Amino acid sequence: MSLLQIVDVSRAFGGLLALDQVSISIEKGQLLSLIGPNGAGKTTLINLISGYYRLDKGKILLNGKDISNQKPHVLRKAGIARTFQRSELFSSMTVVENILVGLHNGIRTNLLSAGIGLRKAREEEEAKKKKAMEILDFIGMLELRDARAIDLPLGLRKVLELGRAIAIAPKVLLLDEPVGGLNETEALHLEQIFKRICYGLEVAILLIEHNMNFVMRVSEKIFVLDYGKKIAEGTPQEVKTNPIVIEAYLGKQDARTSRC
Amino acid sequence: MIYQQIISGLINGSAYASVAVGLVMIYKATEIVNFAQGEFFMLGAYFAYFFYSTLHLSYPVALLVSVLLVGFSGVILERISIRPLINRKAHVASIFMITLALSASLKSANRLISGEFEKPFPTAFTPTPLNIHGTFVNRQQLLVLGSTFVIMIILAMFFKWSRLGKAMRGTSTNRLLASLLGIKVQGIFSMTWFIAAVLGALSGVLLAPIILIYPDMGGIVSKVIAAAIIGGLNSLPGAVLGGIIIGLAENIGGAYISTSLTDVTAFLSIILFLVFRPSGLFGKPVTKRV
Amino acid sequence: MIGLKKAFDIKIAPIFVFLLVVPLFLRQYHLVVLNLVLIYVIVIMGYNFVLGYTGLLSLAHAAFYGLGAYSTSIFIVTLKIPFYISFVGGGIFTALVSLLICFLLLKTDLSGLYLGMVTFAFAEALIWIFLHWEKMTGGAFGFAIGSKYTFQGSPYLKNYYLSLLCAFILVWFGANLINSKVGRAFKSIRDSEEASMAMGIDTSSYKLFSFVLSAFYAGIGGGLYSIVMRQIYPGNFGLHESLKQFSMLIIGGQGTISGALTGAFILPVLTEVLRSVSVLQDLFYCLILVLFIMFMPKGISGLRLKKRSGLGEKVLRSRNIQTLD
Numbered sequence: 116m117s118l119l120q121i122v123d124v125s126r127a128f129g130g131l132l133a134l135d136q137v138s139i140s141i142e143k144g145q146l147l148s149l150i151g152p153n154g155a156g157k158t159t160l161i162n163l164i165s166g167y168y169r170l171d172k173g174k175i176l177l178n179g180k181d182i183s184n185q186k187p188h189v190l191r192k193a194g195i196a197r198t199f200q201r202s203e204l205f206s207s208m209t210v211v212e213n214i215l216v217g218l219h220n221g222i223r224t225n226l227l228s229a230g231i232g233l234r235k236a237r238e239e240e241e242a243k244k245k246k247a248m249e250i251l252d253f254i255g256m257l258e259l260r261d262a263r264a265i266d267l268p269l270g271l272r273k274v275l276e277l278g279r280a281i282a283i284a285p286k287v288l289l290l291d292e293p294v295g296g297l298n299e300t301e302a303l304h305l306e307q308i309f310k311r312i313c314y315g316l317e318v319a320i321l322l323i324e325h326n327m328n329f330v331m332r333v334s335e336k337i338f339v340l341d342y343g344k345k346i347a348e349g350t351p352q353e354v355k356t357n358p359i360v361i362e363a364y365l366g367k368q369d370a371r372t373s374r375c
Numbered sequence: 376m377i378y379q380q381i382i383s384g385l386i387n388g389s390a391y392a393s394v395a396v397g398l399v400m401i402y403k404a405t406e407i408v409n410f411a412q413g414e415f416f417m418l419g420a421y422f423a424y425f426f427y428s429t430l431h432l433s434y435p436v437a438l439l440v441s442v443l444l445v446g447f448s449g450v451i452l453e454r455i456s457i458r459p460l461i462n463r464k465a466h467v468a469s470i471f472m473i474t475l476a477l478s479a480s481l482k483s484a485n486r487l488i489s490g491e492f493e494k495p496f497p498t499a500f501t502p503t504p505l506n507i508h509g510t511f512v513n514r515q516q517l518l519v520l521g522s523t524f525v526i527m528i529i530l531a532m533f534f535k536w537s538r539l540g541k542a543m544r545g546t547s548t549n550r551l552l553a554s555l556l557g558i559k560v561q562g563i564f565s566m567t568w569f570i571a572a573v574l575g576a577l578s579g580v581l582l583a584p585i586i587l588i589y590p591d592m593g594g595i596v597s598k599v600i601a602a603a604i605i606g607g608l609n610s611l612p613g614a615v616l617g618g619i620i621i622g623l624a625e626n627i628g629g630a631y632i633s634t635s636l637t638d639v640t641a642f643l644s645i646i647l648f649l650v651f652r653p654s655g656l657f658g659k660p661v662t663k664r665v
Numbered sequence: 666m667i668g669l670k671k672a673f674d675i676k677i678a679p680i681f682v683f684l685l686v687v688p689l690f691l692r693q694y695h696l697v698v699l700n701l702v703l704i705y706v707i708v709i710m711g712y713n714f715v716l717g718y719t720g721l722l723s724l725a726h727a728a729f730y731g732l733g734a735y736s737t738s739i740f741i742v743t744l745k746i747p748f749y750i751s752f753v754g755g756g757i758f759t760a761l762v763s764l765l766i767c768f769l770l771l772k773t774d775l776s777g778l779y780l781g782m783v784t785f786a787f788a789e790a791l792i793w794i795f796l797h798w799e800k801m802t803g804g805a806f807g808f809a810i811g812s813k814y815t816f817q818g819s820p821y822l823k824n825y826y827l828s829l830l831c832a833f834i835l836v837w838f839g840a841n842l843i844n845s846k847v848g849r850a851f852k853s854i855r856d857s858e859e860a861s862m863a864m865g866i867d868t869s870s871y872k873l874f875s876f877v878l879s880a881f882y883a884g885i886g887g888g889l890y891s892i893v894m895r896q897i898y899p900g901n902f903g904l905h906e907s908l909k910q911f912s913m914l915i916i917g918g919q920g921t922i923s924g925a926l927t928g929a930f931i932l933p934v935l936t937e938v939l940r941s942v943s944v945l946q947d948l949f950y951c952l953i954l955v956l957f958i959m960f961m962p963k964g965i966s967g968l969r970l971k972k973r974s975g976l977g978e979k980v981l982r983s984r985n986i987q988t989l990d
Contacts, residue, residue, distance in 0.1 A: 466720075646786045
């Protein structure tokens with residue numbers, strides 16, 4: 116049984132079919148990429164898996180259990196984590212506080228105990244702070260723990276987003292353009308963290324990216340979407356030489372140049 | 376008897392409609408709900424009082440001068456307080472609160488200058504009402520109705536056919552694209568506020584002889600917001616319809632159910648519509664993209 | 666967060682001692698002013714939860730304040746419920762009403778401007794009820810709590826200590842909540858509701874909790890107000906009061922505890938100082954609010970915030986990254 120199974124999933128907006136019977140299988144600890152021209156439906160798929168959009172048709176199974184159409188905060192408990200295309204850090208808080216929000220559900224203290232500062236509550240808060248430090252160490256941002264999120268440059272923001280997503284201790288990590296806008300060094304840094312997550316923590320990663328070098332280098336398997344349909348899947352080598360994929364990317368290229 | 380209520384309702388309603396159109400214009404262009412819209416209404420009435428009653432200018436002249444003055448005040452307000460906030464991409468909530476604060480400032484400034492009490496605005500026409508099929512309408516009321524009607528037609532034509540009108544429509548639909556096309560977006564903002572202020576003031580000047588003028592006149596903004604919500608915050612014709620509905624509901628409800636209901640109609644409408652139909656009767660629903 | 670014992674050990678201690686002792690030296694009139702300051706501390710602390718931390722534009726706070734005042738008064742005088750129960754009951758009743766309102770709003774998941782307008786409408790509707798349900802509230806003539814219902818023997822002093830006790834408990838409780846996962850959840854909703862949901866926070870429930878909690882604080886503040894002033898009118902709780910409370914929060918600094926306390930302290934004191942020029946008072950406040958929103962949106966405590974990011978900034982600078990100030 117696969118870790119995450121997306122079965123014949125469809126979603127339309129108005130009259131436009133954004134996803135058309137897409138099926139994808141993800142195993143534990145795999146590092147997978149989702150690529151395709153702009154508007155192919157990649158972010159829509161992530162939104163469907165993480166509960167931000169409802170499915171029109173099909174279902175999504177996590178370890179065999181149907182998790183279709185749950186709310187995002189419920190899916191988090193099930194073990195789905197995601198990042199956003201546009202950095203959605205908590206800009207008013209510090210780096211460590213951002214991680215602590217990710218640890219939110221792990222904190223069992225109820226509201227009343229927190230309010231009166233019960234010793235148990237205080238101890239749990241301390242324990243969580245320590246856990247947050249561990250996570251920051253894992254992603255290499257420990258010394259920046261008190262920096263304000265709003266001050267961070269793009270590269271560090273992306274790393275922090277990743278750290279926040281790991282804090283949930285997910286089974287599946289959905290990353291929307293995690294290295295978008297980063298230079299080679301920064302992308303390499305993130306790549307190493309990905310590998311540690313997949314092999315070390317046995318978390319499956321599905322990432323959306325346009326940076327083809329990165330995708331080819333990093334992925335075990337690639338899924339290709341075009342106009343809402345899955346048109347190919349396979350190893351980087353297979354996908355790179357697949358004529359349908361080339362057509363999808365280049366075909367669009369031709370259409371664009373011919374209009375000018 | 377009910378015709379009387381309907382006529383009164385239509386007259387009040389058309390005044391609300393006018394001010395509401397101004398509110399919706401500002402909302403469409405900048406996504407701001409201008410709480411100070413009621414103050415334009417108030418300023419129109421008070422300026423007109425000053426020019427007509429104190430300086431004894433003729434009514435049409437007083438009307439023109441007041442309306443233009445308030446229009447320019449609107450532009451000044453926009454330039455000084457609103458635009459800096461838009462430019463630094465402040466929270467819409469902050470901008471809403473500043474319009475609230477500005478409205479309160481204008482109210483208390485007016486109170487200081489004009490005093491606490493209501494003043495009667497002398498009527499421009501003969502006070503004897505006309506008798507149309509058993510209902511009584513006086514000339515001022517007809518003027519309100521007629522002017523609003525004319526203004527709405529002029530506005531509709533303006534938006535549909537004039538270059539400036541089309542530029543304004545474009546800016547409210549897609550600000551970035553408009554600026555890329557060479558439209559001076561900042562200028563459009565000022566123009567929008569000018570027209571909105573003029574509409575508010577016009578209602579104020581026209582309605583002033585019918586009602587007493589008092590510093591809290593800006594309270595009309597609650598009804599105007601209700602009208603805009605009923606019609607749909609991004610629909611101009613909706614604002615007109617909303618205004619008329621509120622006017623009619625207030626008068627008919629007030630006469631046949633209870634007088635205290637006139638005040639609360641606006642609030643109830645806001646609550647009911649925002650809970651059950653936030654996009655109003657004609658507005659376009661807003662979808663969130665993640 | 667800090668336990669009860671620790672709460673006394675910190676810098677709070679000298680201020681608290683000062684507040685304990687000072688009323689013995691004040692005249693009755695100034696004692697009432699200080700009492701009002703403490704009431705506003707509670708009210709603004711509450712307002713901070715919903716507007717400052719969670720980022721929900723609620724304009725209903727002053728109306729809840731009024732609801733607390735009226736319900737406490739009615740419980741004491743009309744329903745003859747014992748004093749302390751009435752007072753706490755007023756706060757709870759206000760919280761329950763806010764819960765009811767929230768259920769209506771929750772299905773639509775309103776936010777931003779729309780929430781502002783709906784809460785504005787509810788506030789005005791509440792004022793209308795205060796004004797028109799004459800049998801219960803006395804209508805435009807207001808509602809009075811006769812002196813036989815309140816403390817006997819130096820009532821001003823006893824009112825003050827009641828307010829001080831409430832302020833202390835509620836500020837301590839509130840500060841603890843803010844410094845725990847609850848505060849972080851609130852702030853995360855304000856900063857990015859989508860990311861907050863992805864972190865597993867049930868944002869709808871937290872928004873509701875924030876709203877109801879702040880209504881409770883407003884209700885308690887209102888209850889205290891009715892006990893202290895012993896005469897309340899519908900006009901006390903309308904738009905004017907809303908603006909006043911909003912000003913306190915903005916000028917003091919929303920989103921921080923010290924900000925709420927600063928704002929709650931400065932404005933009533935300033936009101937007293939400017940009492941001689943009371944005609945200009947209103948205008949003065951409105952203009953100050955406009956200026957603050959435009960130029961100092963983080964309020965007075967925002968000035969201090971800039972200094973505090975020290976350690977993190979040093980590290981960033983050492984990596985040659987320019988910080989945002």
